[in-house]
Amino acid sequence: HQDQLLKLAGLPSRTLDGLQMQLAANISSIKELEQAMGKGASGVGLFRTEFLYMDRSTFPEEEEQFDVYREAAERLGGKTLVIRTLDIGGDKHLDYLELPEEENPSLGYRAIRVLLDRVDLFKTQLRAILRASHYGCIRIMYPMISTLEELKRANEILSEVKEELAAAGIPFSPRIPVGIMIELPAAVMISDLLAREVDFFSIGTNDLVQYVLAVDRMNEQVAHLYDPFHPAVLRMLKMTADSAKASGIHVSVCGELAGDVRSLPLWMSLGIHELSMSVSSILRMKNSLIQSRHSDAANLWQELAVCPSSAAVLQVLGQYWETDL
Numbered sequence: 001h002q003d004q005l006l007k008l009a010g011l012p013s014r015t016l017d018g019l020q021m022q023l024a025a026n027i028s029s030i031k032e033l034e035q036a037m038g039k040g041a042s043g044v045g046l047f048r049t050e051f052l053y054m055d056r057s058t059f060p061e062e063e064e065q066f067d068v069y070r071e072a073a074e075r076l077g078g079k080t081l082v083i084r085t086l087d088i089g090g091d092k093h094l095d096y097l098e099l100p101e102e103e104n105p106s107l108g109y110r111a112i113r114v115l116l117d118r119v120d121l122f123k124t125q126l127r128a129i130l131r132a133s134h135y136g137c138i139r140i141m142y143p144m145i146s147t148l149e150e151l152k153r154a155n156e157i158l159s160e161v162k163e164e165l166a167a168a169g170i171p172f173s174p175r176i177p178v179g180i181m182i183e184l185p186a187a188v189m190i191s192d193l194l195a196r197e198v199d200f201f202s203i204g205t206n207d208l209v210q211y212v213l214a215v216d217r218m219n220e221q222v223a224h225l226y227d228p229f230h231p232a233v234l235r236m237l238k239m240t241a242d243s244a245k246a247s248g249i250h251v252s253v254c255g256e257l258a259g260d261v262r263s264l265p266l267w268m269s270l271g272i273h274e275l276s277m278s279v280s281s282i283l284r285m286k287n288s289l290i291q292s293r294h295s296d297a298a299n300l301w302q303e304l305a306v307c308p309s310s311a312a313v314l315q316v317l318g319q320y321w322e323t324d325l
């Protein structure tokens, strides 16, 4: 079966009626990037940079980060590489970064909250990313944005770094696209405002589901309540997609839900045409995509919008597949 799927790697990612969807990869190392290329990924929609900071005793220097980002961009040969700035804290720890003990780490000091405090670390990473942008098609993405001020502050710091590089005559791509993860309910609710300040959104359903439903994504005791098809989650996805569309910015999805074949008609109905997923999901998704019809999903949202439960949502999505295949 795997062999059969591998034959799909070189085929276009298109529905039977000609809609092109980008199926990109989530990666956290160069090794995974190689695997993603082997599966015919359209690019990298989420480069989790945490691995560069883990299993060591000091922060990685600019040069070391630059080498990795540049290598990744070059290996992609013109395909897009979305680099997410450090998303530490919450469930991800660094031995050499003393963070306070927290009762609720996922509601605490993590990701952009840390980097806006530790501008030295943020600038080092941004310098490395910007320098690498000269060698490929790189985009920057901030995680865990909850306010407009955070986004503006992050962009201010980015501008400072650009000025410093320009003054030193170091090459970088001046118009590098900048985006944010939409993974907090607050970000969804102000997505119309956030959309004016960025070039793209990427919906992080892993955290979004956790925060919308108040269900810790790591806690097995409540795992049965962790439900990406909950109508509340669906409405958040719809709102985000509509805000992006109204501002004319690009929107993609990079949480685990993006790699769940059942969700494909949902994305089509929302007008979301880029999905970034675990490398192991890409070919399975493509197999479904190339056998589906976009036109069958065109009016699906009307049905999804009134579903009272995730069971009802799954039934609507299931019917799509039955009529189609």
Ligand code: PEP
Pocket (backbone or CB within 6 Å): 046, 048, 087, 183, 203, 204, 205, 206, 207, 208, 254, 255, 256
């Ligand atoms: C997410 O939250 O959906 C996401 C893609 O980021 P991570 O899983 O790294 O938190």
Ligand code: MG
Pocket (backbone or CB within 6 Å): 143, 183, 204, 206, 207
């Ligand atoms: Mg996340």
